[in-house]
Structures are given as structure tokens and as C-alpha cells.
Amino acid sequence: MCLGIPGQIIEVKEGGQFGVASILGVKREVNLSCVYTPDQPEAAVIGSWALIHVGFAMSLIDEDEAQRTLEILKEIGELQEEMDAIAQSGSRA
């Protein structure tokens, strides 16, 4: 819950607040409102990687960082926990 999980933003819904991220291939609705900045138009986040905390994209990251973070989460055993939590809630996307 505190470490978050990297996902790739694959869709931005109308209005920009919500979108869909692919987290290890699992599609999940995410709230995107925290990743926008004035010079970051909404459509531009599509394809970006983000650190996702409890369904909220909190910070854009590069792909390399995303892969490394996934690796760490796997090694400390939190990846499975996080993926289970996502699966349990259903991937409403």
C-alpha cells in the first residue's frame, strides 16, 4: 500500500481525471489527477509509466525506473500482495 506499483497509462478518459493503467498486463482504472502539471497536457501522459498507489497515479517515472521498481517489489515479496489486492477488487476498467 505504501510502496505503490508501477503501471503504464494506456488510456485517459474524458475530463482527464480517470484513466486506465496496465499493471503487469492487468488493466485497472486509475485516478490520474495527481500527475498533471501545467506544462503536461492530459493526452501526453498516455504511454507514460507512473507509480500507482492504491489506484492513484502519484508520480510519472521512466520505464527503466518502472522495471527496477517491479524487480524490487518482486524480491521483497510485495508484488504478489499488490497484484492479489488488485485482482480481488476486480479490475474495473
Add this chain to the structure above:
Amino acid sequence: MKYVDEFRDPALARKVLKKLHEVVADIPRAKERPLQIMEVCGGHTHSIFRYGLEGLLPKGIEMVHGPGCPVCVLPMGRVDDCITIAEQPDVIFTTFGDAMRVPGSKKSLQQASAEGCDVRMVYSPMDALAIARENPHKRVVFFGLGFETTMPSTALTVMQAKREGLNNFYLFCNHITIIPTMKAILDEPGMSIDGFLGPGHVSMVIGKQPYNFIASHYNRPLVVAGFEPLDILQSLLMVVEQLRDGRAEVENQYARIVPEQGNLHAMAAVNEVFEVREHFEWRGLGSIAESGVKIRQGFEQFDAERAFSVATLQVEDPKSCQCGEVLKGALKPWDCTAFGEDCTPETPVGALMVSTEGACSAYYSYGKIDVHQAG
């Protein structure tokens, strides 16, 4: 150095470790007693254990595992309140999975669920909102938990509930804030911590500036750190370099995630929905002034504390439980009489045994060798 080969960049890790040993050797007082460095965040605790980092550090550094695991510091009284709410008719109680096993004074949420309460694990507060939409005749309560990392998500969810005009969604707010807690630790009599690793993801939200008082007023270095083993080693190096040079500054090792000013949008949402509580009760640490938040006026219709007249009874931790001393860094987990006997991850007595980010659970799962060395 059996673990270093597992690291992403073993050569660099060796270099940083070598430097770390050199710098600590240059600090005369580290020979009298080890420099105590507290990692505030439970994520760091977990990483330190998983990678056996303590075994690689110079003798002159002692890690103190801080209170930064929100599940671990949840007091029994609040768990009891959750169960009181969950037992009301027509209630669906939603929670992160992490909180299911935390012991209350009589039972955990998991036990309440087994006894027939409608307790559902969710991944996100948005899922709780969806359950509320789908069940208009039920009252859906979300158990909001965590430091500033998860606070914006709950705030944005409450704002969304208001926009949609939902009248069956409630937040049981147990969010806590890191800064007053660090201040409380720094004000403990006999506090002997020399420096801090700052929490990475809390800082991603609040930025670097709120820690400045730790350097300016308490004269302690703090380095905001990432979670990879190499991040942690580099951050430790930055802390001991400051100690060697007699500096106390707030530095940011995790700049690739943590912007200097934090996440302004997230903080704006937090400030719109929440206000500081005068006091909040922590397991093991007692009541800490201004260490929690509650729902502000304007959003009070979503406040579970009002809707369910929660009593918030103070419940003493079990006698054998020494979580508080461990959280303050005064005792090591294996010094607690319950450790490994009555208290194990399967049958936790104290909260530090519940979450994989709790110091006791981490020692129990990874640290047995260290226990024998230390004992």
C-alpha cells in the same frame, strides 16, 4: 558480502560500501558507540531486512527501525471502533487487506468477517466508492489508513463522492502525519538518534521542506531515500558524510521520484478535505499532538465518526507488548518477552508483528541470524 551480488549494480554497491566504511572510520565517536540512524519508513525496514543490509554495514552504524508503518501503529481502540461500525446493520465495511489481521482488544476485522460482518478487502478507496454506488441501500464505510502517501487518494475519493452526491459513503479517517511523529521521537528524553533516512513516498507528496526543522532545530541530518538496496546504502553514506563534516542538512537521494516541492495537486486535495486533529493515539507511542487528520467541515456528511458516533475508546496495549519501546528504538524486537513465543506473524500480539513492514515481523522472518549474533 554474500548479498551484494544480488544487487542491481554490485560493483557500485561495493564502492559505496567501501566509502561508507571509510567515512565511519573517520568519525571518532562512532568507536565509542555506534551512530544510530533511524529509517522512518516501513518500506525501508522491509528492504533492509530482505537484502541483509545490516550485516554489510560498518560496526559504527546501528539501524533503528522507525514507526513508519501505518498498520503497525494503529491502536487497538481504533480497530475496536472498526468492528463496532462493521457490526451495525446494513453496513459494508471496506479496508485495505493489510489491516485485516491487526488485533483489536477482542478481535480483528478478519475475525469479525468470519463471524458474519460484511467486511470487504479493497485495493483502492475508489473500489469502496464503486461498492457504494452499487449498493444504494447499504452504508459503505472505507477505513482510511496511512501517511501522506495514501492521504491524497482518500481525499480525492471523498471529493468525488461529494461531486456525485452519494449519501451512503463514509470515511473512517485514521490517516496520520509523519512530521509531528518525528518531532515526538526527537523530543523523547534520552533520544540518541544521530540521523534519519526520510521516507521516500511520503516525501513524494509533501516534498523536502517540511523536514527542515530536523536539521535547523534538532541539528540532525535527514536524507530522503529510495527503496533499492543501493538507494539505502547511498543515503546512509550521505548521512554519515554529514555527520563526519559536522553538517545537518536535508538532502534528497530520491530526486528521481521526489520533487523538491512535493506534489502540489495532491497536497491541495488533502488540505481541502482534511484538517489537523489535536491529538491522535498511536499504538505503543501514546497520544501525539497534531499527528492525525480528520474530515473538515463541508465534507462532514462523509465522516464515519459522526455518522456512527464512534466512541474512540482508549485501550491499553497488552501487558507483554513492548511495541512502543521497539518503535522508539529503545529496545530491539528480540528484547521483547513476547517475541517469537506468544508473538509470531501467525499469532501477533503487537502490531509490529502483523505487517511485513513491522520491525518484529521483519526480524522474525529474515533476521534470526542477527538475533543470535546480537543476543
